[in-house]
Amino acid sequence: MTITVFSGGAGSGKTYRLMEKLAEVIAEKPMEDGRKVLALTFMHGARRRLDDQLARVPGLARRYECTTLDSFAARIVRRWQSLAIQEHYGEPREFDYEDTCRVAAALLAHRNVVLWVKVSYPILIIDEAQDLSASRLNVVRHLATELTTLVAADEFQCLDPALRPNPAWDWLQLQDDHVRLDQTMRTNVGSLLNAAAALRSGLDLPIGQGFSFRATANAALASTFLSNQIAWRVKGKTLAVISPVVKTFAEGVVELSGTRATRAGNGPYRIGWEQADTKVIEALLARIVVPAVATPSEALEAVRATGDYALFSEFANWVDRLIRTRRDVAISQQMLSAIVEKICSNRARFQRSSDLGYKAMSVHRAKNREFDHVVVLWPAATTGDSEQRRRLLYNAVTRAKEECLVLVQAQRQLQLPPFKQQRFD
Numbered sequence: 001m002t003i004t005v006f007s008g009g010a011g012s013g014k015t016y017r018l019m020e021k022l023a024e025v026i027a028e029k030p031m032e033d034g035r036k037v038l039a040l041t042f043m044h045g046a047r048r049r050l051d052d053q054l055a056r057v058p059g060l061a062r063r064y065e066c067t068t069l070d071s072f073a074a075r076i077v078r079r080w081q082s083l084a085i086q087e088h089y090g091e092p093r094e095f096d097y098e099d100t101c102r103v104a105a106a107l108l109a110h111r112n113v114v115l116w117v118k119v120s121y122p123i124l125i126i127d128e129a130q131d132l133s134a135s136r137l138n139v140v141r142h143l144a145t146e147l148t149t150l151v152a153a154d155e156f157q158c159l160d161p162a163l164r165p166n167p168a169w170d171w172l173q174l175q176d177d178h179v180r181l182d183q184t185m186r187t188n189v190g191s192l193l194n195a196a197a198a199l200r201s202g203l204d205l206p207i208g209q210g211f212s213f214r215a216t217a218n219a220a221l222a223s224t225f226l227s228n229q230i231a232w233r234v235k236g237k238t239l240a241v242i243s244p245v246v247k248t249f250a251e252g253v254v255e256l257s258g259t260r261a262t263r264a265g266n267g268p269y270r271i272g273w274e275q276a277d278t279k280v281i282e283a284l285l286a287r288i289v290v291p292a293v294a295t296p297s298e299a300l301e302a303v304r305a306t307g308d309y310a311l312f313s314e315f316a317n318w319v320d321r322l323i324r325t326r327r328d329v330a331i332s333q334q335m336l337s338a339i340v341e342k343i344c345s346n347r348a349r350f351q352r353s354s355d356l357g358y359k360a361m362s363v364h365r366a367k368n369r370e371f372d373h374v375v376v377l378w379p380a381a382t383t384g385d386s387e388q389r390r391r392l393l394y395n396a397v398t399r400a401k402e403e404c405l406v407l408v409q410a411q412r413q414l415q416l417p418p419f420k421q422q423r424f425d
Helices: 014-028 044-054 069-079 081-086 097-108 111-120 134-143 167-172 190-201 219-234 248-259 277-286 296-304 309-325 333-350 386-397 411-415
Strands: 003-008 037-041 064-068 123-126 148-153 177-181 211-215 239-243 358-362 371-378 400-408
Touching (some): 003 014, 014 148, 069 097, 069 111, 097 111, 134 148, 134 167, 148 167, 190 211, 219 239, 219 400, 248 371
Parallel strands (some): 003 148, 003 177, 123 148, 371 400
């Protein structure tokens, strides 16, 4: 089967071209009844955004399934468990996603397993493929032997140093049908384009109308810049406050902007932090207090006390099924945590996100999104080699369509990468 790759910088239209190509494939060879497009991503956030794009593809009529690659791999392992045992591939633990992908890839090395997938899913879509580990890439490579495969990737947007050299990028470079996109569609602001090009090329970072950076030694000063930026420049448009390190400096800036006005009378502006799904689940579990082994009523009361009534309803249904299938029911802390995590993870799969208003987030959560205005908070605690820091700032700056302001905690950082490149004379 064919493999088509679209690569290019942030905002170059990779996902748009992916959807355009999918529409062409469907028009040339309509899918038979009961068949769907299989769309896979690495993170839930990317999955939700890809789902939004697929919903608008002409002729697809929602005949697709959009899920994370880890969830799909787990399905393969469950369906072909007997083969995995027979071949001694091992039994991955429920939440060991890397090992689950390893076993799934081993199973998909069997052609009959891939053909089983193809019966339901003749077309495969992979977005942000640069983030795939070796095991996840192997899942894709085996599927691509039989499925029509469309892939989008940009190696420079990979933020995991462990994926260098990047296994997915090495594989994608070998594909004959590789379309390289070199024009940015997200913005036509020259200073933003110049900043992005400098970050990719390792050049000194230029400033201009629409892109600038300032030294702000403490959270109080940075919050003043942030609030004034909102009042004078944002004016009700979308705004993302993005930081590579969500700790004392970044959290303090957002908190101060939300609780006080500047001397110019700007603010306060409430900006909510977006948290990773794992962090949300951890915080929720911390509020559930039960004995080491709880009765059903003790467990139900503990979950009810969180105030998350949707969670309580699903948990109550699970407890009811447990009682009906077992004579003696005891719920351990480990069992309770596992089911709460499963409920929350399933909920995250179908939750829609909106980029409207003012939001704060990590660089990782900002990937593949766009906002009118971006304010980057660059703490002194930002780590990594010069290339990693360039990648982090690139992923933040390129979220902006109209303007980006970078607030740098330590003055000395302005003389180092990614702002200025080190020279050894």
